[in-house]
Amino acid sequence: MLGESHDLFHEFPEYQNRIAELKAADSQFAQLYGEYHAVNDEVERIELQIETPSDFYTETLKKKRLHLKDEIYAILRTKARAEALV
Known part of the structure; x- marks a missing residue:
């Protein structure tokens, strides 16, 4: 959504x-982080109408961003749980 970080x-x-x-x-993790931010930057350019691709492409990018965020969150939670057990 426009305006949300x-x-x-x-x-x-x-x-x-x-x-x-x-x-x-x-x-x-660094690779996932970089990929997430590249996709996020592209989505932000689309939302600001700097780029104007099809709605299908935009939705595909947003789904990819969400998938990457889920992967990153899973890694963060796994690392936090592992440290909590130590």
Whole structure:
């Protein structure tokens, strides 16, 4: 939605430190993070009407962004649970 921030630090404020740590230490996480932000940036350009692709393409991008966010959240939760057990 226009005007809403979908930056991961905004989406998951409770995981800000963990996101920063994983970006630096985990190449798989860093790749997902980069892909998420590339897709998110494209969606934002579309919402600001800087780019005007088809509605189908826009919805496909939004679904991809959601899927990536779900993957990232799963990693964050798994790492948090693993640390809680230590």
